[in-house]
Amino acid sequence: MRIKLKSLDEQVIVITGATSGIGLVTARLAAARGARLMLVSRDETALTELVRELSRDAHDRVAHAVADVGDRTQLQAAADAAIQRFGGFDTWINNAGVSIYGRCADVPLDEQRKLFDTNFWGVVNGSLIAVQHLREKGGALINLGSELSDVAVPLQGAYVASKHAVKGYTDALRIELANEGAPVSVTLVKPAGVDTLFVEHARNHLDRQPKLPQPVYAPDVVARAILHAAVHPTRDIYAGGASRGMAWFGRSAPRVYDAILSKLGVKAQLTDEPRRDGDALDRGGADLRERSGRHGRVRERSFYTDAYTLAAGPRAALIGIAGVMLVAAAGRYLREAKGHRISAF
Template sequence: MRIQLKALADQVMVITGATSGIGLATARMAARRRARLVLVARNESALRLICDDLNMLGAETMHVAADVANEADVQRVADAAIERFGGFDSWLNIAGVGIFGKSEAVPAEDMRRLFDVNFWGVVHGSMIAARHLKKHGGALINMGSETSDRAVPLLGIYSASKHAVKGFTDSLRTELEEEGAPVSVTLVKPASVDTMFVAHAKNYMEVEPQLPPPVYAPDVAADALLYAAEHPMRDVYVGSRARLSGTGAHLMPRLLDKGMERFMIPMMKTDRPPRDRDDNNLYSSSTDLMERAGAGSNPPREFSVYTSAVTHPRTTGAVMVGAGLALAALLQMRRQRTQQ
């Protein structure tokens, strides 16, 4: 069945995790493109400020304070969207939390909480959204990670949750396709993104952690998410490293193990002492209203050639042709100067 998705300007979009990082960047980008928005996060005061700012710029938004780990909260989100806008066309499960540290150091209670948010939050959102989208059509977009394909040391339980999200999303997609449901199901898998992820994560390491390079700007991920809201896609990798990591996990897993042991673990450690372990958002919301944390020694890339080539092939092709013509002209000029 060929699935037709609406243009963003004609869509009502539900975005979880909307008060920081990729969720906030996506909300702002979608608002600029005139989508009507239902913004979801735990921090109601931050949600209210974001909605006020976007509405002042001409957007039409509403917010629902909710913990995606709670199924009843997620159902309230859907009910509010239906009451205000008559329904929704895209549902983006972006909310997530992180824990750094060796698996043996992380208490089971924290592991369960992370799964409640990262996995069960996606399950709750997906199942509730699917009931509506099966009748009306639209896009379900789940936030995975490069760790959906390849686990990363010192992010063991986070990697496990993203593996689980991939398994659930792939299965749900197949089931909906078999039914002939008019629902596009996409898994978005970013590499490192300069968000508040590290600042919000609970840390059991002996030093302050950092994300391995290359690190991408949140807008790169936001653009990929919004492309998937308009164009049915199975998977979208954000950043070439995410694609290479997934390929390497299938073709040479043991070699990748050794590479991570030697290079990845040191790259994820800073020389700074760890902050207070209670300074995190695992159980409650903390610092919000920020898209970026600042990548320190790894300044973010504002553009991914790979992701752009996948999501905007015509534009990227035109840029590459233009670059090729410019290079050819430059070489011709140098050749002429040499002959003179």
């Protein structure tokens, strides 16, 4: 079945994790493009402020619902509120997520379970609720994975596992919907490192403050990819060329990848700053901030990702160029890794 998606200015979009980072940028960009929004987060104060902000130019087009995505009942109530307010929804974005820094053996199991409640079961809850509605009228389900959906890094074992699980679940669900002919586009967006409050909000069991290795992209890169998938049926999108490069490297040379990460992966994620402990496992950690500003140079665009969000003609040419650049970057990564320096795509 050929899936048809509406233009953004005709859509109602549900966004979880809407009050910080990628979710916040996506909400603001979608509102600017004329979409009606149901914003979901655990922080009612931040939600109320954001609705007030976005309603200045979009009266009665933005609403909110307080919900913990790990609680199916709360999330169903958010969906019901969208249906009652707007008559339904066209795109559902499972964006909420948290992380924990620490060696696998040092992170308490109860914290790992809390992380999975948000990162995995939150996606499952949202996907099932969304599909129940969208299989009748059509639309898009967009799940946020990560470059770590395809590869692993040290010090974030639970997060890596959750994003692998999100990929597996999303892929299986897509196949099943295609089998039944449901008019639902299912997209997995896999960002590279992004300049959000990801690190600041993460639970930390290390003796130093962690960081995101370069390259780091602006959350706008991911938001544009998400909204592209809301309009154009897309299987998956790597948001940031580094994400595609890491996946390619990990699949093409897994033993080399493991060897390099075992030598350099820990150091690449640590600063010299004393540890701080985030609170996203226990509360929303939302403060209407899009960016951290603590990750050095931030790439405002991704040539690789832009190549996938253009019209067909320019896209084909740019993908070819991006492919050449990716291969060249991969070679540079390997050469520099041998010299014990961290680089990236």
